[in-house]
Amino acid sequence: MVDEVSAALVIIGNEVLSGRTQDINVQYIAKGLGEIGVRLKEVRVVEDDEAAIIKAVNELRAAYTYIFTTGGIGPTHDDITSECIAKAFGVPLLRDPRAVERLLRQIKPENLNEARLRMANIPEGADLIDNPVSHAPGFKIGNVHVMAGVPKIMQAMFDGIRGSLKGGRPLVSMNVTIHMGEGAIADGLRQIQDDHADVEIGSYPFSRDGQYGTIIVTRGADPTTVSTVSRLVATMAESVGARIEMDSESA
Amino acid sequence: MVDEVSAALVIIGNEVLSGRTQDINVQYIAKGLGEIGVRLKEVRVVEDDEAAIIKAVNELRAAYTYIFTTGGIGPTHDDITSECIAKAFGVPLLRDPRAVERLLRQIKPENLNEARLRMANIPEGADLIDNPVSHAPGFKIGNVHVMAGVPKIMQAMFDGIRGSLKGGRPLVSMNVTIHMGEGAIADGLRQIQDDHADVEIGSYPFSRDGQYGTIIVTRGADPTTVSTVSRLVATMAESVGARIEMDSESA
Numbered sequence: 001m002v003d004e005v006s007a008a009l010v011i012i013g014n015e016v017l018s019g020r021t022q023d024i025n026v027q028y029i030a031k032g033l034g035e036i037g038v039r040l041k042e043v044r045v046v047e048d049d050e051a052a053i054i055k056a057v058n059e060l061r062a063a064y065t066y067i068f069t070t071g072g073i074g075p076t077h078d079d080i081t082s083e084c085i086a087k088a089f090g091v092p093l094l095r096d097p098r099a100v101e102r103l104l105r106q107i108k109p110e111n112l113n114e115a116r117l118r119m120a121n122i123p124e125g126a127d128l129i130d131n132p133v134s135h136a137p138g139f140k141i142g143n144v145h146v147m148a149g150v151p152k153i154m155q156a157m158f159d160g161i162r163g164s165l166k167g168g169r170p171l172v173s174m175n176v177t178i179h180m181g182e183g184a185i186a187d188g189l190r191q192i193q194d195d196h197a198d199v200e201i202g203s204y205p206f207s208r209d210g211q212y213g214t215i216i217v218t219r220g221a222d223p224t225t226v227s228t229v230s231r232l233v234a235t236m237a238e239s240v241g242a243r244i245e246m247d248s249e250s251a
Numbered sequence: 252m253v254d255e256v257s258a259a260l261v262i263i264g265n266e267v268l269s270g271r272t273q274d275i276n277v278q279y280i281a282k283g284l285g286e287i288g289v290r291l292k293e294v295r296v297v298e299d300d301e302a303a304i305i306k307a308v309n310e311l312r313a314a315y316t317y318i319f320t321t322g323g324i325g326p327t328h329d330d331i332t333s334e335c336i337a338k339a340f341g342v343p344l345l346r347d348p349r350a351v352e353r354l355l356r357q358i359k360p361e362n363l364n365e366a367r368l369r370m371a372n373i374p375e376g377a378d379l380i381d382n383p384v385s386h387a388p389g390f391k392i393g394n395v396h397v398m399a400g401v402p403k404i405m406q407a408m409f410d411g412i413r414g415s416l417k418g419g420r421p422l423v424s425m426n427v428t429i430h431m432g433e434g435a436i437a438d439g440l441r442q443i444q445d446d447h448a449d450v451e452i453g454s455y456p457f458s459r460d461g462q463y464g465t466i467i468v469t470r471g472a473d474p475t476t477v478s479t480v481s482r483l484v485a486t487m488a489e490s491v492g493a494r495i496e497m498d499s500e501s502a
Contacts, residue, residue: 014451014453015453015455015468016277016278016281016294017281017290017291017292017293017294018281018282018285018291018424018470019277019278019279019280019281019282019285019291020424020468021278021455022275022278023274023277023278024273026267026270026274026296027267027270027272027273027274028270029270030267030268030269030270031269031270034269034270039268040268040269040270041268041297041298041303042268042295042296042297042298042303043262043267043268043294043295043296044293044294044295044296045277045293045294045295046292046293047292047293048453052292052293074433074454074456075433075434075437076433076437076440076441076454077437077440077441077444077445077452077454078444078451078452078453078454079454107434111434111435113434113435113437113438114438115433115434115437115438115441116434116437118437119434150456150457152458173269173271182325182326182327182366183326183358183362183364183366183367184362184364186326186327186328186364186366186367186369187364187365187366189327189328190327190328190366193328193329194328200265200329201328201329202265202266202299202329203325203327203328203329203330204266204272205325205401206401207403217266217271219269
């Protein structure tokens with residue numbers, strides 16, 4: 001797609017890979033980026049492991065417009081993201097006075113021990129990302145945005161930086177719910193997709209009360225085309241005898 | 252870790268990357284693997300894109316013991332996983348009579364159109380994976396296990412193959428809930444981790460009713476060590492004035 005603005009996300013956390021924690025950050029970031037026309041192209045979940053983090057960040061920052069990371073910027077021994085990002089960029093990790101000042105908004109001076117001060121260690125040259133929830137900042141270096149893993153904090157950080165991203169043309173989508181299994185409409189769908197390369201047609205089967213159905217999601221930059229293609233899908237499905245429901249126009 | 256049995260997961264699906272669908276397959280697979288001593292080391296979410304799928308599968312199958320994929324094996328034009336896996340392995344994709352026979356358990360012969368028959372296209376040399384829900388099979392080739400994306404079907408496929416995997420020593424874990432922020436216990440935790448390299452100590456902050464707290468998860472292969480280290484963590488936290496709650500022994 002012309003002028004596509006792309007993004008990748010690195011989730012840093014043994015707790016997701018062990019199954020202890022159900023990630024909900026992917027969906028929040030994916031939707032938020034989509035609204036400003038930035039397309040999330042890849043997500044990687046990696047362990048709290050220096051080599052794994054550096055490899056993922058360096059591979060992805062070379063491949064996509066924007067990179068986001070979540071997790072690993074707290075005060076404990078398993079929080080190693082900031083060191084890893086500094087190493088990935090080949091810059092020193094420095095105690096940042098701006099970050100210390102922010103920690104002092106939340107933490108009494110007598111409680112600002114060495115562990116908590118680690119949260120003020122920021123790669124040289126990075127800009128801070130505001131944390132309106134608990135003040136310990138994230139940071140941005142190059143095209144990499146380093147955020148907390150706790151969803152409430154991540155969301156606040158992400159909402160704060162989203163306005164600074166240069167987006168593309170947002171995609172709009174429309175759904176057609178077809179009360180028939182995918183197999184009966186697949187040939188017709190393929191034909192419609194072949195005829196309309198400027199939209200993406202996704203087919204998502206479901207079963208409800210023992211009945212198979214399919215949701216067809218048409219996505220594209222041009223609302224008129226998306227609407228036209230959705231109507232074609234609906235007509236095709238009705239022509240093979242399916243009951244359908246169509247979205248009203250939706251973003 | 253000695254004799255570690257590792258795994259990676261590739262989630263194939265624009266619907267996860269657009270935020271339309273909240274993935275729940277990672278957690279199911281992560282927990283299921285953990286129970287048999289297989290460690291999920293990496294997850295990638297990639298688009299329904301041939302180059303992206305082939306790259307992820309080939310990189311990961313060279314790096315880990317087992318690979319799992321979810322998504323993209325249905326009858327529609329956006330289901331391209333099977334072709335991509337065949338290309339990744341450099342083998343032809345063939346109409347598999349065993350798979351056709353399984354489709355006929357679910358689909359009447361007169362309804363077995365070309366689109367549905369695509370679900371019987373399997374890379375040469377692959378073994379089929381049972382689908383007790385809707386019969387269209389997954390498959391295994393080399394160390395790669397290709398499964399459906401619909402959670403109910405994926406879970407049935409995964410449960411069926413899990414017994415065939417050669418696991419390692421399962422990790423056990425114990426939680427200590429500490430009613431104090433991470434920063435106050437971080438130095439003590441680091442010391443305990445440094446003294447016990449054979450367990451992993453994860454620190455997960457939470458806030459509840461405006462109070463900060465931390466859950467410390469100790470994981471390792473030896474239950475006695477995990478229990479001992481958890482008690483050390485609890486004692487350390489109490490020594491700095493925190494109220495704590497300890498798990499009973501848990502797997």
